[in-house]
Amino acid sequence: MKYIQPVSIGNYTIGPGHPPFIIAEIGVNHNGDREAARTMIRAAKRAGAHAAKLQSFRADSIADRYLIEKKDIEGITGGSKSAYDMYKALEISDEAHMELFSYALDEDIVLLTSVFDEKTADFIDACGVPAFKIASSDLTHLPLIHHVAKKGKPVILSTGMGTLREVEDAVETCYKAGNTDIVLLHCVSSYPPPDSDINLLSIRTLQEHFPHPVGYSDHCEGMTACFVACCLGAMVIEKHFTLDVDWHGPDQRISATSDQLKWFIDDVAHLKVLLGDGIKRPGVSEQEGVVPSRRSLRIKGTIRQGEVITEDKIIALKPEIGIKPAYIRDVVGRKARVSMGNHEPITWDKIE
Incomplete structure (x- = not known):
């Protein structure tokens, strides 16, 4: 400066x-x-x-x-x-x-x-x-x-x-x-x-x-x-x-x-x-809105244990209670460790 x-x-x-x-x-x-x-x-x-x-x-x-x-x-x-x-x-x-x-x-x-x-x-x-x-x-x-x-x-x-x-x-x-x-x-x-x-x-x-x-x-x-x-x-x-x-x-x-x-x-x-101070970050008042406003990856339909997760089996829905949509390429092609139902959040512990 x-x-x-x-x-x-x-x-x-x-x-x-x-x-x-x-x-x-x-x-x-x-x-x-x-x-x-x-x-x-x-x-x-x-x-x-x-x-x-x-x-x-x-x-x-x-x-x-x-x-x-x-x-x-x-x-x-x-x-x-x-x-x-x-x-x-x-x-x-x-x-x-x-x-x-x-x-x-x-x-x-x-x-x-x-x-x-x-x-x-x-x-x-x-x-x-x-x-x-x-x-x-x-x-x-x-x-x-x-x-x-x-x-x-x-x-x-x-x-x-x-x-x-x-x-x-x-x-x-x-x-x-x-x-x-x-x-x-x-x-x-x-x-x-x-x-x-x-x-x-x-x-x-x-x-x-x-x-x-x-x-x-x-x-x-x-x-x-x-x-x-x-x-x-x-x-x-x-x-x-x-x-x-x-x-x-x-x-x-x-x-x-x-x-x-x-x-x-x-x-x-x-x-x-x-x-403000010019630092780009969520405001204090925004914090409680992050989870309900953001999306996370969910199962579309159902998927069985051991089944490969394909892109057509994934949907991004609110709230953010699973893997962020930004990581979809890291999810597609992996196998499910457990069976998951429709709209169930995909988390890292549920995939191989």
């Missing part, structure tokens, strides 16, 4: 033998309202998530004023389609960040955030974040990845829009910074993506190529893809999270509600039991 280097975030371990680490991606669904963010952190904890996650940025450092945003943002920008105006409306102040990290600590839930520039990364580091998230959009922003990785905390890399070579470059950048605490997330940077683009088998590709935990960051409606990802061995699930899918904002429609997230987490907790 390939070695996977476990990663610790807070009191949790991400790696083989541990349950999937569930991140409730608040992202920008708070719409710039710190009270909404507090409420969502609390709701994520109540739903059973291991971590809540924000996105930390400054509009001036992430987008120019002429970039047009394709998502539905008019409700939070007052009608503007400017990406800069969107980011400006969704910014969280430094003071709000500090308050939210303190609040998450009180709520006993890990608070993570995506960082989009070096200055913000330095501030978030000072807030005590236990790991850094690099968004798919910055998979090729190797200077930012290097800056973050040098801080010595785990780095979670989303890989949306990326090629395998680009993922390799990002991972190698972390190595050059002296950091091997890496988590890779398969992701599709569409909101939502068509089913034909989700390509969950990429999880296995990443598992085969890297000695690091692999997870899935989901942008689909519903939870089906997340559950399938867990079946494929995803060790982290990041799912956008909201209190109301009808709120304004670019990501509300693809987000899970508290009830949806709780149902998913409960199902995932049961998944380990359903998957």
Whole structure:
């Protein structure tokens, strides 16, 4: 079995033998309202998530004023389609960040955030974040990845829009910074993506190529893809999270509600039991059904002592109280040691 280097975030371990680490991606669904963010952190904890996650940025450092945003943002920008105006409306102040990290600590839930520039990364580091998230959009922003990785905390890399070579470059950048605490997330940077683009088998590709935990960051409606990802061995699930899918904002429609997230987490907790250990053997509950369900060789008609047993004198019937049908070739041609009646089980002691 390939070695996977476990990663610790807070009191949790991400790696083989541990349950999937569930991140409730608040992202920008708070719409710039710190009270909404507090409420969502609390709701994520109540739903059973291991971590809540924000996105930390400054509009001036992430987008120019002429970039047009394709998502539905008019409700939070007052009608503007400017990406800069969107980011400006969704910014969280430094003071709000500090308050939210303190609040998450009180709520006993890990608070993570995506960082989009070096200055913000330095501030978030000072807030005590236990790991850094690099968004798919910055998979090729190797200077930012290097800056973050040098801080010595785990780095979670989303890989949306990326090629395998680009993922390799990002991972190698972390190595050059002296950091091997890496988590890779398969992701599709569409909101939502068509089913034909989700390509969950990429999880296995990443598992085969890297000695690091692999997870899935989901942008689909519903939870089906997340559950399938867990079946494929995803060790982290990041799912956008909201209190109301009808709120304004670019990501509300693809987000899970508290009830949806709780149902998913409960199902995932049961998944380990359903998957088992992979050893092919009868289950405990099957044991009592083996004998009545399986067949054994019987005499068809009658046979006298000393008579050669031919195939036309044999029938396979339930239950399994004689020789298994698999051994019929070892029975045909032998002589009967005793006379046997119709449907009498053939056992090894009754044949020569």
